[in-house]
Amino acid sequence: MRKGVVPIVLGTAVTAAGLSLLKMNxxxxxxxxxxxxxxxxxxxxxxxxxxxxxxxDRY
Structure with a gap:
């Protein structure tokens, strides 16, 4: 697995969770x-x- 993929996936999930918390009233x-x-x-x-x-890592 490429270096940096895990933080990107984790960050996407956490960002989605944070944005869903914005929907709460x-x-x-x-x-x-x-x-x-x-x-x-x-x-x-x-x-x-x-x-x-x-x-x-790529360059």
Whole structure:
């Protein structure tokens, strides 16, 4: 398996979970949920770092 694939897949799953948390109506608006944005940002960071690993491993 290529280096960086696992963080990309993990980041995709975590980002999807964070975005689904934004749909929950616990706050006044969906954009007011800081935990959901934190989870989504954590997932996006995994995607970016996994992509850097995959590109660096290729060249």
């Amino acid at each position: 616990h706050q006044r608006t969906a954009a007011d949920n800081p935990y959901a944005w934190g989870v989504a940002g954590f997932g996006l960071a995994h995607i970016v770092l996994g992509t850097i690993d995959a590109v660096r």
